[in-house]
Amino acid sequence: MSKPPAESSPVSPLEPDGATVRRMGMRILDKLADWVDGTPGRPVLRSDGSARAARRMVEPAPEEGTPFPGLLARVMNEVIPVGLDPASPGYLAFIPGGGLPHAALADLLTGVVNRYTGLWRPAPALVGLEVAVLRWMCGWVGFDGPDAGGILTSGGSIANLCAVVAARDHAEVDDLRTLVAYCTAQAHNSVLKSTRTAGIRPSQVRTVPNDARFRMDPAALAVLVAEDRAAGRVPFLVVANAGCTPVGAIDPLGALADLCAAEAIWLHVDGAYGGAFAMTARGQEALAGLDRADSITLDPHKGLFLPYGTGAILVRDRARLQRSFTVQASYLPEPLVHPDHWDFADMGPELSRPARGLRIWLPMKLHGVGAFRRALDEKLDLARVAWRRVLELPHVRGVAAPELSLFAFRIEPPGRDADQVTRRVLREVGKMGRVLITGATVYDPALGASVFVARVCVLSFRTHQAQIDALLEDLSMAIERVVASG
């Protein structure tokens, strides 16, 4: 039987009528309601049987259909539970991705109506909604001019790619091999990936030394730029971190903006993790100078707690994106001239794209910016509390204090390999299943060496004081065990 009758209309199995869509949707909602209510009690990590579970999924394409309830049960019971749960309140690893259910509900709507938002004309009001969301973001980061703009991408990596390509084209060199970009060793791996994608080799991306707080050293940058200019190379791009992934450092944006302005170098700020904090008063202060960047990456699927699938590139002058990405075609309508009618296809690498605006607009309109600001402020508070309490644990040395909601530390019992001890402690904490934290290898100027650090990133919208308490209890116990086990 190729058409499970319960899930298809008489017309065609691919064309369920409204009642069928509602019925299937309600089944999914029932499962998801249970899943949401069960979230606090589930372990953050379930790695047993991973390989087996994955192997079971690799099966031949099915010629015939399978009834829906069994498929849904399989997905919820065998597929989803295996691995890491970034939607868990105890997920303090990497940079937490969100999972705001309202955004997922918005996606359901977006998918069924399937409007096309690559260009303005096919969906003027839906594009208008997305333009509104982008203008809100521009406002938060201080891009207040009428030419400011941007696009929503699938994530921070494509946003960084847009910035690199626009900066590259803005430099107007004939030979790409002459270009030089700058960032610290803490830059996100998408910076190197984006420059490579854009035809700029890894050797053309120079690592600028950082200070003891892992922030780019502007004086050191100035020296490198002068050196490159003297050698006939063309410095074209500085990528500054606004909350780097390994330890959370914010590069000195004001000083870098001064230097980039004087040297006519494009300043891109990678705020995939930290940029959203510009919505808060403390974030504004920590990110001073952000509004002087040429372009900024935000990741609403991190800092605005959305499910994966939405990053943003914001630019002070959107003509710079248009210059790089506008390509005409014989089958497309004429480009637009009205300043509020944006053709997103002319500002980024995509032509077809999912409509990404509603998943931000709906939760923002529903709860107001205030609710998001308060949630981000809570994460700032939690990180500060956690940092102070972690420093009180035995053998802990703080490596990077939280500038926003991310900090790093090491466990250094006398006479022991601190890298190894720190790794073992992370594993022990993970096994307890209540919270998950991960580490990174960084060059620590205090030690003059590369070291492995544990890091805590508080950015899940479900993380509250209870998870910080759990972190401290489990970390304390893990340190005790690992140190005792010798």
Added chain:
Amino acid sequence: MSKPPAESSPVSPLEPDGATVRRMGMRILDKLADWVDGTPGRPVLRSDGSARAARRMVEPAPEEGTPFPGLLARVMNEVIPVGLDPASPGYLAFIPGGGLPHAALADLLTGVVNRYTGLWRPAPALVGLEVAVLRWMCGWVGFDGPDAGGILTSGGSIANLCAVVAARDHAEVDDLRTLVAYCTAQAHNSVLKSTRTAGIRPSQVRTVPNDARFRMDPAALAVLVAEDRAAGRVPFLVVANAGCTPVGAIDPLGALADLCAAEAIWLHVDGAYGGAFAMTARGQEALAGLDRADSITLDPHKGLFLPYGTGAILVRDRARLQRSFTVQASYLPEPLVHPDHWDFADMGPELSRPARGLRIWLPMKLHGVGAFRRALDEKLDLARVAWRRVLELPHVRGVAAPELSLFAFRIEPPGRDADQVTRRVLREVGKMGRVLITGATVYDPALGASVFVARVCVLSFRTHQAQIDALLEDLSMAIERVVASG
């Protein structure tokens, strides 16, 4: 009031409990059920008041919240209806995007659980599911080797970008300015956008002449390649169309594969529109040689009828993608070695990404490949019927017969400007609101000039014989009116 009480749990407005998610979801499902049932009766295009509707959306960021029912009503009544409806059965314009409701329901699930699929370890079974889907696709296009693979992207443009970057790096030149790519004038605009993004200038993309059926001329290609080699340039990439956007032509894949193999040039087939037809017997035949490509772009949000948001790049040897896109980071786990455990971040430009597998897997498992094959076969039939009947209309000259489900024609009344008449007829048909078709400007070898053609593309899963009948009625009436009006 910042927290509409009906939509939030006691914890935080951003953390609805299961009951709240279910309640909100059911409200959306009710609206969508009505929307789905109302689809056949709605006009394909609603352009009145577009600018006003768009302007209304651009409003300041809301500090406080707004109750959900009003927001939902606003979206359904004021935002969604304005513009083109690609989910309409009468949408025969451009390349129709899908909107299969099952895929949208899968996205709801994906969004709420928010698993991370950029790497294998965090979601082994969900990545396994996506690997399975990619293996199915590889099977359909004839990539049967154990090294074949690919990734799901946001659409065809990013898929083409992956191919261009991989081909560029495979060529191993020091100076990108020496590279030359080849395509016909019918290539999708993302080919030029992708090469530009990858650091290859428009002047390095050569237009290969096409034959009278708009297919790339392999002999002409051979001449260009020889010319470029003699001038010291490096031919590195041929982009062949498998169903070009303007007129639906399929380039001679076998002959091009011969030439590319002999010349060691990467053959990329852009099958964003037509690749999915490889699932059918007639498609297999029309696409003979497809399996000899180095890489193939498919767009499941077109040919598999999914909502926008899913393209695919398939490669015969996935190490070639890995070579271009693998970038290590201090905070990421070690790369994988098991052949079935794919880290998607190492095969494309994204690190964070939405999980795109479930939106294909669920409808495929639910209805079986057979249901999709039958639907594609139906579209092939409909296009053939439509083509024959359109040719019987007065003043119509066929320009491109359907190789798959897309064809092109002109309306050429004696003594009249055929471009203008054809454009006016398209507008008249659009005004009637039942079907929408669009045009393109192509160089017609039969006339030795660039001409505007009307085109019909049958790819909506909701399009059946009734819409073809409507097309013929409305087209017939429009031709009569326009010709009579002089």
